[in-house]
Amino acid sequence: MTEKNTPLWEVFIRSRTGMAHRHCGSVHAADEEMALQAARDVYTRRGEGVSIWVVPSSAIVASDPTEKDVMFEPTASKIYRHPTFYEIPEEVGNM
Amino acid sequence: MYTQALNARDASDERSEDAALLAAFQARVDAEEKIEPNDWMPEAYRKTLVRQISQHAHSEIVGMLPEGNWISRAPTLKRKAALLAKVQDEGGHGLYLYSAAETLGVSREELTEQLLSGKAKYSSIFNYPTLTWADIGAIGWLVDGAAIMNQIPLCRCSFGPYSRAMIRVCKEESFHQRQGYELLLEMCRSSEEQKAMVQDALNRWWWPSLMMFGPSDTDSKHSAQSMAWKIKRFTNDELRQKFVDATVPQAHYLGLTLPDPDLKFNEETGHWEYGEIDWEEFSRVVAGNGPCNRERLAARRKAWDEGAWVREAALAHAEKRRNRREAARIAAE
Numbered sequence: 239m240t241e242k243n244t245p246l247w248e249v250f251i252r253s254r255t256g257m258a259h260r261h262c263g264s265v266h267a268a269d270e271e272m273a274l275q276a277a278r279d280v281y282t283r284r285g286e287g288v289s290i291w292v293v294p295s296s297a298i299v300a301s302d303p304t305e306k307d308v309m310f311e312p313t314a315s316k317i318y319r320h321p322t323f324y325e326i327p328e329e330v331g332n333m
Numbered sequence: 334m335y336t337q338a339l340n341a342r343d344a345s346d347e348r349s350e351d352a353a354l355l356a357a358f359q360a361r362v363d364a365e366e367k368i369e370p371n372d373w374m375p376e377a378y379r380k381t382l383v384r385q386i387s388q389h390a391h392s393e394i395v396g397m398l399p400e401g402n403w404i405s406r407a408p409t410l411k412r413k414a415a416l417l418a419k420v421q422d423e424g425g426h427g428l429y430l431y432s433a434a435e436t437l438g439v440s441r442e443e444l445t446e447q448l449l450s451g452k453a454k455y456s457s458i459f460n461y462p463t464l465t466w467a468d469i470g471a472i473g474w475l476v477d478g479a480a481i482m483n484q485i486p487l488c489r490c491s492f493g494p495y496s497r498a499m500i501r502v503c504k505e506e507s508f509h510q511r512q513g514y515e516l517l518l519e520m521c522r523s524s525e526e527q528k529a530m531v532q533d534a535l536n537r538w539w540w541p542s543l544m545m546f547g548p549s550d551t552d553s554k555h556s557a558q559s560m561a562w563k564i565k566r567f568t569n570d571e572l573r574q575k576f577v578d579a580t581v582p583q584a585h586y587l588g589l590t591l592p593d594p595d596l597k598f599n600e601e602t603g604h605w606e607y608g609e610i611d612w613e614e615f616s617r618v619v620a621g622n623g624p625c626n627r628e629r630l631a632a633r634r635k636a637w638d639e640g641a642w643v644r645e646a647a648l649a650h651a652e653k654r655r656n657r658r659e660a661a662r663i664a665a666e
Contacts, residue, residue: 243442263429263501281425283505302371
């Protein structure tokens with residue numbers, strides 16, 4: 239194909255005020271303005287969102303799934319970071 | 334369903350991969366864990382998914398054509414608005430699916446090229462013509478009804494992006510089927526002539542709809558592997574039976590007769606038994622010789638070629654704006 243490829247954008251949608259933007263898919267578009275319009279048409283045809291972010295897919299840096307044990311192991315052993323690690327007498331009530 | 338052409342086995346898939354990796358992969362699938370794009374996966378799993386998801390996407394895109402045919406001739410503004418929204422949904426479904434396929438390392442341009450060159454398949458159902466307005470109702474009721482049967486289990490597919498795309502699609506599909514059935518109900522209640530038109534549409538769409546589920550289980554070579562990988566949850570015949578059981582009473586409610594003299598209810602099994610499907614016709618349409626195969630591809634090629642200037646202009650515009658921003662930044666420094 240002689241044509242240049244149209245860039246890929248990742249789409250994030252805030253479904254309601256107060257919620258976080260959540261990844262929902264991707265679109266191809268020549269620039270950010272068209273990416274926003276395409277994302278609106280493709281992913282919010284029934285009021286699914288109140289705000290859209292589009293991010294060039296090439297700008298996303300991801301952790302390596304094969305390294306996930308090494309990456310996340312340090313948190314697994316630190317049980318003292320959880321409230322249930324500490325014993326509070328029942329008489330104290332909810333804490 | 335949308336992947337009726339998955340039956341050819343690919344010899345290169347058979348090469349041996351690390352047994353330990355394969356076993357670990359299968360264990361994840363068995364534990365109902367979702368497989369994500371960057372996870373290790375067998376080459377054959379990747380290839381099967383690229384083919385299945387892209388064929389599914391192509392089907393959505395080509396599926397816009399038979400219905401698009403009636404947008405300008407819809408009988409009322411209400412029906413026109415509904416049909417426009419439905420066809421736009423089909424385009425959207427195609428895009429969700431292309432985006433899921435692209436996570437497996439294939440580009441949109443390659444996928445488009447495969448469709449336009451005729452290398453990739455799409456569902457055989459879209460190679461039948463929409464001759465009357467009743468066909469629009471029949472497509473919503475039968476074709477989208479069959480698609481729902483197939484897509485609901487795909488929401489639990491082992492590949493994360495495909496399963497998530499299917500969840501979105503299924504949420505929208507129910508409107509498609511209901512608007513079709515409602516349209517037919519209105520026609521059947523209106524006049525004998527309109528009811529006859531609906532019967533004629535059912536006569537023409539019934540068998541092609543049953544063919545949408547693909548070859549019978551005895552002839553479906555890929556089923557076992559796809560089931561083991563939890564891409565597929567039910568066999569072609571199981572899904573076809575579910576569809577028949579759900580649809581026959583709906584046809585009776587409309588006061589219609591199904592074009593199958595062998596159709597009968599089995600009291601013991603609780604299922605509707607149907608006659609033999611014309612597999613010759615199925616093979617002919619899948620091979621490219623259905624009533625509208627050439628017309629559909631020609632329409633897609635025309636749209637692609639005539640849209641070339643839009644794609645080029647959009648990229649040129651984006652580049653111009655980028656250059657201007659860059660120039661302004663340098664000037665400001």
